[in-house]
């Protein structure tokens with residue numbers, strides 16, 4: 225695949241060979257930049273930032289690092305190379321050659337899948353636009369901007385597909401990506417979690433741990449798609465996504481670290497004492513976990529879903545690591561256990577596996593989250609602090625699916641609406657607690673090598689640079 229890095233839009237899709245498409249994307253580019261300037265990271269256009277830029281799809285050297293101003297970032301279109309003779313890995317068309325063009329009968333479904341994925345990318349940039357003003361360090365500020373520019377590139381990836389394969393409808397959808405805005409009452413982003421605020425850095429790290437990880441699972445299932453350009457696009461996006469989750473996991477881990485140090489220093493686990501000492505107590509972090517986990521598992525949709533079954537049968541959206549699954553990949557007669565409400569209890573019930581594709585993906589996701597939580601728990605263990613984080617039950621605080629009809633505790637016990645009203649502030653951050661977290665983050669820490677009091681420094685810097693490297697020059 226030839227890579228054209230010097231074109232107005234860097235790409236490995238031979239854009240120069242397709243003048244019409246090139247012109248259409250070049251016409252969208254200024255609108256994108258205008259959106260970036262208005263709703264991207266606030267007041268940052270003059271900063272020189274040590275950023276990673278994708279320049280190739282070669283696993284061994286796909287990116288380079290250097291100082292860039294974000295509006296000059298080289299947002300490019302990169303697809304993984306086509307796999308020769310790839311066949312559709314699942315569903316009714318299993319074994320047939322993959323599609324290089326959109327099959328007419330699946331056109332609107334595919335467009336909706338691409339638009340829904342694409343919409344999340346600029347949404348998170350909008351959610352995070354003011355965080356830079358309260359960053360805990362230069363290192364963390366760089367991480368934020370790195371994620372922001374890469375979510376911008378992910379938007380480019382989806383917009384490319386819309387322009388290249390969906391004609392006029394696709395172009396209109398590409399425009400609409402810049403018209404919906406996170407939290408806008410008139411034109412909100414499509415999915416709930418992407419209209420929530422990301423008001424502070426604890427929320428940001430939780431978001432990149434939990435919500436970017438939803439992205440990993442959605443992209444992984446689209447990376448199996450029979451529509452080959454979508455599969456190849458998502459495969460490459462996943463290489464960038466890994467770093468976003470690293471930022472989340474290590475960010476939360478460093479906050480835990482700092483809190484444990486303070487607990488040991490002051491010989492206390494009293495939340496008020498710890499808050500007065502300027503760190504975030506562990507029970508409060510548990511509340512943030514409860515919140516972010518619950519809004520993120522909503523993103524997987526209904527437990528029993530005919531839409532998801534159709535996407536699967538039609539070969540549009542597969543399961544996580546489809547090839548590694550040991551079944552016939554059509555799910556014709558298979559069953560799968562799904563959590564359901566039965567009277568006042570939550571039980572497992574067998575459903576046709578085809579209808580339970582969402583739930584299966586959610587289970588893969590929960591398992592992955594649990595591994596991260598286990599690593600966080602190790603930090604406390606190592607520090608000699610007797611506290612453990614737990615993922616809340618999947619029925620807790622849900623807005624989508626069977627559990628949106630009931631109220632449940634983090635342990636999965638069904639409670640009455642009145643109980644919920646009395647007790648939900650035990651389980652999720654209250655306004656006052658959010659205000660406390662915000663109060664730790666009123667000023668940015670931007671001196672190289674310095675860190676805010678509530679977070680420990682990272683173990684190492686970015687790309688082999690020292691932790692106290694000047695990652696951003698403000699000019």
Ligand SMILES: [Fe+2]
Nearest residue numbers: 345375378439
């Ligand atoms: Fe993304």
Ligand SMILES: [Fe+2]
Nearest residue numbers: 436439465468
């Ligand atoms: Fe991401």
